[in-house]
Amino acid sequence: MKHLLLASVSAFALAGAAYGADLPAPEYKAPPPLPAAPSWEGFYLGANLGYSVGREEAHDVFALSGGAGTFSESESFPVGPEGPIGGGQIGYNWQVSPNWVLGLEADLDASGQRDSVCPFACFLTASQKLSWLSTVRGRVGYAQDGWL
DSSP states (O other): OHHHHHHHHHHHHHHHHHHHHTSOOOOOOOOOOOOOOOOOOEEEEEEEEEEEEOOEEEEEEEEEEETTEEEEEEEEEEEOOEEEEEEEEEEEEEEOSSSEEEEEEEEEEEEEEEEEEOOGGGTSOEEEEEEEEEEEEEEEEEOBTTBO
């Protein structure tokens, strides 16, 4: 009886080993590559649209000369031009080290910003109007984890 038990255990063990040899070898794959670090270097274009509001305290002198002499009056009055503004920008960034970014940007905007006031008891009309504006600026930034 002991021989029969030993023979059956041996047969199952050999059968299991034979079955395992028929399996394909495990495939080991390399881990996926790490994503490339973000780069801020390059050329870009952009557009902007907004609303502009200005406030100014203006000063003016109203003078009249005639046969009876000269009359003059000075007055201060607020001027508050406002209106839509929009345009575009263009720029280039250089990533000069793993973390430092330098850049140059220019923009040009058209504006509908305007206001008119009536100083001196409405003898005159004073107006302000901004038709366009443009700027050029440099940039220095520190980039880390996708943020600049």
